[in-house]
Amino acid sequence: MFVSQTFDVCVIGAGPGGYVAAIRSAQLGLNTCVIEREALGGVCLNVGCIPSKAMITAAHFLHRAQHDAPEMGFEIPGEIKVNMKKLVAWKQSVCDKMSGGVSMLLKGNKVTIINGDATFKTAQELTVKSSSGTQSVMAKSFIIATGSRPIEIPGFAFDEKNVLSSTGALALDSVPKRIAVIGGGYIGLEISSYLAKLGAEVEVIEAASGVLSGAADPECVQVVQRRLKKNGVKIHTGAKAKSYKQNGKTMEVRLEVNGKEEAIKVDKVLVTVGRRPNSDQMNLKGIGLNIDDKGFIKVNAQRRTNLPHVFAIGDIAGQPMLAHKASHEGVLVAEVIGGQNRAYDAKTVPAVIFTDPEIASAGWTEEECKAHGHKELKVGKFPFAANGRAVSMMETDGFVKIIADAKTHLVLGVHIVGPEASNLVSEAVLAVEMGATLEDLALSIHPHPTLGETMMEAAEAALGHAIHVIQRPLNRGNGSNARANP
Numbered sequence: 001m002f003v004s005q006t007f008d009v010c011v012i013g014a015g016p017g018g019y020v021a022a023i024r025s026a027q028l029g030l031n032t033c034v035i036e037r038e039a040l041g042g043v044c045l046n047v048g049c050i051p052s053k054a055m056i057t058a059a060h061f062l063h064r065a066q067h068d069a070p071e072m073g074f075e076i077p078g079e080i081k082v083n084m085k086k087l088v089a090w091k092q093s094v095c096d097k098m099s100g101g102v103s104m105l106l107k108g109n110k111v112t113i114i115n116g117d118a119t120f121k122t123a124q125e126l127t128v129k130s131s132s133g134t135q136s137v138m139a140k141s142f143i144i145a146t147g148s149r150p151i152e153i154p155g156f157a158f159d160e161k162n163v164l165s166s167t168g169a170l171a172l173d174s175v176p177k178r179i180a181v182i183g184g185g186y187i188g189l190e191i192s193s194y195l196a197k198l199g200a201e202v203e204v205i206e207a208a209s210g211v212l213s214g215a216a217d218p219e220c221v222q223v224v225q226r227r228l229k230k231n232g233v234k235i236h237t238g239a240k241a242k243s244y245k246q247n248g249k250t251m252e253v254r255l256e257v258n259g260k261e262e263a264i265k266v267d268k269v270l271v272t273v274g275r276r277p278n279s280d281q282m283n284l285k286g287i288g289l290n291i292d293d294k295g296f297i298k299v300n301a302q303r304r305t306n307l308p309h310v311f312a313i314g315d316i317a318g319q320p321m322l323a324h325k326a327s328h329e330g331v332l333v334a335e336v337i338g339g340q341n342r343a344y345d346a347k348t349v350p351a352v353i354f355t356d357p358e359i360a361s362a363g364w365t366e367e368e369c370k371a372h373g374h375k376e377l378k379v380g381k382f383p384f385a386a387n388g389r390a391v392s393m394m395e396t397d398g399f400v401k402i403i404a405d406a407k408t409h410l411v412l413g414v415h416i417v418g419p420e421a422s423n424l425v426s427e428a429v430l431a432v433e434m435g436a437t438l439e440d441l442a443l444s445i446h447p448h449p450t451l452g453e454t455m456m457e458a459a460e461a462a463l464g465h466a467i468h469v470i471q472r473p474l475n476r477g478n479g480s481n482a483r484a485n486p
């Protein structure tokens with residue numbers, strides 16, 4: 001069957017970038033279609049953010065039942081067993097619910113959903129192939145939101161049985177006894193955290209001198225690294241995984257650690273060394289689209305490519321490769337196509353790492369503040385150990401750190417490691433976007449007892465007068481800063 005359809009807007013890829021762009025386009029009265037070759041919701045809802053958080057929540061629940069519940073007075077007779085098949089089925093039900101919700105929203109907004117694999121035939125026409133045939137789709141504007149995929153490394157081709165990508169790791173139907181995780185970035189460490197809690201022996205192999213390097217404030221990383229160790233995760237830094245040899249069910253993984261050969265024995269290997277944009281597909285180069293040397297489609301502040309009727313958003317359009325950035329761009333592009341005067345002007349894209357404890361940040365690190373010309377800083381730090389709610393939750397590891405310009409007190413960066421950091425960071429995003437000062441945060445009444453009070457007290461600490469920690473004046477940089485000393 002050959003069908004030919006024409007739309008005002010054609011969105012390719014229904015991840016958090018694409019489906020959001022399609023909904024906003026339709027809300028603006030544009031005749032819109034979205035083409036998806038796998039599942040609505042993209043990587044995020046099906047094999048990324050949502051399933052990984054479901055597994056993290058479940059494993060945290062188990063860990064707390066095993067470790068915290070007895071201290072709180074609960075008696076749990078016998079061992080709590082993990083039924084991984086049931087757990088994975090529950091995780092899948094969460095993903096299916098979310099993907100079904102996206103379908104409902106698209107249909108409710110009268111977006112045409114086309115299932116199939118799209119390729120540009122010309123810059124004005126797509127060919128879409130599916131099991132039911134091939135069709136042609138034309139549109140006045142195209143939004144490319146086709147995302148990214150995991151990077152493979154030599155010697156470790158994904159077979160999703162022994163050598164897993166994050167997609168395979170999220171679908172494991174039994175807990176591996178021993179697993180090597182190659183790559184200590186956020187995806188590797190999130191999966192390591194929950195597999196360790198479910199009972200796996202996890203060894204992380206990281207080529208750099210530390211995990212999460214460049215992804216988070218180094219002091220925050222230290223807290224997570226300590227917890228990983230406590231939960232039994234072994235971290236090899238300065239280590240390169242070279243190859244593996246399969247001996248029955250066991251895999252012998254060869255490493256080069258600081259120039260020396262080593263080997264570890266595991267049952268599975270997970271490779272999480274990064275993701276690459278899907279820009280080598282769909283004949284993008286053939287239609288003359290400009291792509292940079294890292295494979296990202298080049299876009300301007302309106303996310304328009306060098307072809308004026310083609311836009312690109314989400315992972316394929318550059319860093320940071322995060323779902324909320326993709327969705328933000330989706331709305332923006334639809335509004336640009338709808339004739340509104342919009343451009344990307346966010347001051348900060350928050351980043352969250354859902355390890356235990358979580359790390360979340362908005363704005364700059366101290367180093368970045370200095371690089372941007374803020375030579376004198378005020379830094380306030382407040383520990384969760386001094387927060388009543390955190391103590392009552394038995395979640396006291398970590399702190400909130402606020403960095404501000406010493407003269408203007410403008411909040412430049414907030415870095416949180418601790419319980420609910422992912423939720424707390426939204427206040428920091430607002431502070432950075434609104435140009436809030438330390439006083440704005442310190443003088444806003446925060447409800448008690450909440451974790452949010454740590455934000456207020458970190459601002460007070462930067463001003464030198466937090467109530468719930470004893471402050472010792474400490475010289476930092478050239479500024480006359482008082483700094484909390486938790």
Ligand SMILES: Cc1cc2nc3c(=O)[nH]c(=O)nc-3n(C[C@H](O)[C@H](O)[C@H](O)COP(=O)(O)OP(=O)(O)OC[C@H]3O[C@@H](n4cnc5c(N)ncnc54)[C@H](O)[C@@H]3O)c2cc1C
Pocket residue numbers: 012013014015016017018035036037038039041042043044045047048049050052116117118119145146147148166187278281282313314315316321322323324325326354
């Ligand atoms: C394990 C893991 C955990 C993550 N956790 C988080 C997190 O906690 N927070 C966060 O912000 N981000 C997280 N991410 C990253 C996040 O998933 C991505 O940044 C986000 O999904 C990118 O959205 P997107 O719309 O650009 O593309 P994607 O979500 O990648 O969607 C692209 C869609 O396009 C479809 N497609 C591709 N090519 C074609 C074609 N030719 N024709 C038709 N359809 C096509 C694909 O099937 C896919 O559904 C995680 C990623 C992983 C892997």
